[in-house]
Amino acid sequence: MKEIELKLRGDIKRLSNNTFKFDERVGEGWFSAVYFLKTREIVKDFLPNQHVLMQFFQKEHGVLCGTDEVIALIKTFADNPENLDIYSLKDGDKISPFETVLTVAGPYQDFGYLEGMIDGILSRRTSVSTNVYNVVKAAGISGIQKPVIFMGDRDDHFTQQAGDGYAAHIGGSTAQATHAMNEWWGKQGMGTMPHALIQLFGGDVVEAAKAYYKKFPEDDLIVLVDYNNDCITDALRIAREFGDQLKGVRVDTSRTMIDQYFIRKPDLLGTFDPRGVNANLIFALRKALDDEGYHHVKIVVSGGFTQKRIMEFEESKVPVDIYGVGGSLLNITIGFTGDNVLLNGEPQAKAGRRYRPNPRLEKVE
Numbered sequence: 001m002k003e004i005e006l007k008l009r010g011d012i013k014r015l016s017n018n019t020f021k022f023d024e025r026v027g028e029g030w031f032s033a034v035y036f037l038k039t040r041e042i043v044k045d046f047l048p049n050q051h052v053l054m055q056f057f058q059k060e061h062g063v064l065c066g067t068d069e070v071i072a073l074i075k076t077f078a079d080n081p082e083n084l085d086i087y088s089l090k091d092g093d094k095i096s097p098f099e100t101v102l103t104v105a106g107p108y109q110d111f112g113y114l115e116g117m118i119d120g121i122l123s124r125r126t127s128v129s130t131n132v133y134n135v136v137k138a139a140g141i142s143g144i145q146k147p148v149i150f151m152g153d154r155d156d157h158f159t160q161q162a163g164d165g166y167a168a169h170i171g172g173s174t175a176q177a178t179h180a181m182n183e184w185w186g187k188q189g190m191g192t193m194p195h196a197l198i199q200l201f202g203g204d205v206v207e208a209a210k211a212y213y214k215k216f217p218e219d220d221l222i223v224l225v226d227y228n229n230d231c232i233t234d235a236l237r238i239a240r241e242f243g244d245q246l247k248g249v250r251v252d253t254s255r256t257m258i259d260q261y262f263i264r265k266p267d268l269l270g271t272f273d274p275r276g277v278n279a280n281l282i283f284a285l286r287k288a289l290d291d292e293g294y295h296h297v298k299i300v301v302s303g304g305f306t307q308k309r310i311m312e313f314e315e316s317k318v319p320v321d322i323y324g325v326g327g328s329l330l331n332i333t334i335g336f337t338g339d340n341v342l343l344n345g346e347p348q349a350k351a352g353r354r355y356r357p358n359p360r361l362e363k364v365e
Helices: 024-028 034-046 067-077 108-138 158-171 180-185 195-200 205-215 231-245 260-264 279-291 307-315
Strands: 051-057 085-088 102-107 148-150 221-224 246-251 298-302 322-325 337-343 362-364
Touching: 024 067, 034 108, 051 108, 067 085, 067 102, 067 108, 102 108, 108 148, 108 158, 108 307, 108 322, 108 337, 148 158, 158 180, 195 205, 205 221, 205 231, 221 231, 231 246, 231 260, 231 279, 246 279, 260 279, 279 298, 279 307
Parallel strands: 148 322, 221 246, 246 298, 298 322
Antiparallel strands: 051 102, 051 337, 085 102, 085 362
8 A cells, every 4th residue: 555644743833832731840840750849859968069951752653742832831831941952843743762852961960850750741742642643644545645533522621621632733624523632732622413412303314414504504514414323214214314515424333232223124134243344334325325316415523532443444445535533532542751861061861761862852942
């Protein structure tokens, strides 16, 4: 298969301190491991003039994210940040195992207590951006890049949405589910209808869609069609009602359910797993829409999609137009480590660690 090279964030200015709403307790050490706080107090009393270089790395191939947030954290909460030398790669840079992505140099007591927080920011943001990058890449292996909507709002604490949405943007997602996910990069959330809207109309998909379209006529009308577990029947009802006004249908069938299409055609069963949003269901849905002339109606799928599952769909040329992906994108798969590797300009580090200069690092002013 031809590999799709995704375009990541280009030469965009770094996010500023004003972007991030840091908890003021960071400066009090509330979120720092206690042993870092104790070390700061010891250094202040016994070794106040020790100059260290701290470097950060991880052990996977990935798409870096979180550097702007880390730099803002340091500039906001370090003592005398103007005296620190910071060198960093940029959000969106591809990184390799053990590659140094960030260095901070200065008196230890001025910034050392932030080490764990820096690790945590880089780990989470880079994990999300890399997960999204890999999913988006999988959605393009057929030669046509399919959009990926980041739908991770229900899979983690809501306070993470802004950072996760930004990381998803860095990784290449097309749209985010909430306004908060778009906060750091100036867009708005995207979405159409949940199952709750259809439920409120007594399970009548057509009536729910009519109300939606009347209320939001400027939106692309994309209708959820799995509420009654009869996707093809409801998709055709919607298409016949709206015609060219209908832009797409979304299938979100639970992995524990078998769509009524297969119940009515038991001769199709026995050769594949008929549960959930499966390839055979989407092929049948596409054919049903096309047979009645609704070639323009796009098919959106969601519900448990992962990089592996998307690759399987794309390799089988399943006629999906847009993927909605949630929980699998939030797995923390990359962990960062910070190490002091120079002491007063000379090599000094724990066994197995050493200063690893990286010519790609840029000085942060």
